Amino acid sequence: MSAALRYAPANCADGAILSAFARDSFCETFGHLYPDSDLRAFLEENYSPALQTAEIVDPDTEHRIAWRGAAISGFVKLGRERTGHALPGRFALELHRLYVTRTDQGAGVARTLMDWAMARARARGAVDMTLSVFSENHRAKRFYARYGFIEIAPYVFKVGSIEDADLIYRAALDA
Numbered sequence: 001m002s003a004a005l006r007y008a009p010a011n012c013a014d015g016a017i018l019s020a021f022a023r024d025s026f027c028e029t030f031g032h033l034y035p036d037s038d039l040r041a042f043l044e045e046n047y048s049p050a051l052q053t054a055e056i057v058d059p060d061t062e063h064r065i066a067w068r069g070a071a072i073s074g075f076v077k078l079g080r081e082r083t084g085h086a087l088p089g090r091f092a093l094e095l096h097r098l099y100v101t102r103t104d105q106g107a108g109v110a111r112t113l114m115d116w117a118m119a120r121a122r123a124r125g126a127v128d129m130t131l132s133v134f135s136e137n138h139r140a141k142r143f144y145a146r147y148g149f150i151e152i153a154p155y156v157f158k159v160g161s162i163e164d165a166d167l168i169y170r171a172a173l174d175a
């Protein structure tokens with residue numbers, strides 16, 4: 001039987017394990033889309049343990065991790081709005097990442113992490129939340145739609161030589 005779920009903020013000692021989990025999740029979900037060398041370079045640039053640790057200690061960025069015993073089941077990362085699609089006069093934060101391991105998808109882990117992210121964003125004064133999602137990631141798109149996210153604009157997401165069609169989503173937190 002698997003260990004019970006426990007939710008906690010990330011601390012800098014979690015940088016290495018979170019980096020490994022994020023890389024595995026990215027590869028599990030999107031790895032088939034890219035040539036190996038492009039994928040490896042992208043992961044090194046965006047998911048290294050050093051970068052992950054720096055993001056954990058960045059006061060503008062918050063992570064919440066779902067643990068099963070000593071293993072990560074999922075995590076969410078909330079931070080500065082970087083999509084450029086905040087509305088004038090409305091403070092927005094961005095959902096940078098939300099990953100749940102395949103065996104725990106559909107089990108409410110993503111919902112618990114998302115509920116936390118929305119509550120934290122509201123507590124930090126945000127009235128909108130943005131995110132970007134791969135246009136073919138239908139499961140994630142349905143999940144976000146449940147939270148009131150709507151499509152705002154197309155966005156080109158580059159991994160090496162590959163250009164993916166992503167979408168910017170935004171949800172009102174004060175609706």
Ligand SMILES: CC(C)(COP(=O)(O)OP(=O)(O)OC[C@H]1O[C@@H](n2cnc3c(N)ncnc32)[C@H](O)[C@@H]1OP(=O)(O)O)[C@@H](O)C(=O)NCCC(=O)NCCS
Binds near residue numbers: 105132
């Ligand atoms: C996206 C993610 C966080 C959603 O969490 P989840 O626990 O899987 O969410 P749910 O099981 O509630 O599924 C969301 C919706 O997709 C539907 N769904 C399930 N499997 C699906 C599939 N293979 N294709 C399309 N839709 C699917 C569910 O029925 C549900 O629809 P509903 O809201 O109409 O009931 C999780 O799947 C995940 O971590 N995926 C891998 C990483 C990822 O894609 N992250 C998002 C990057 S932007």
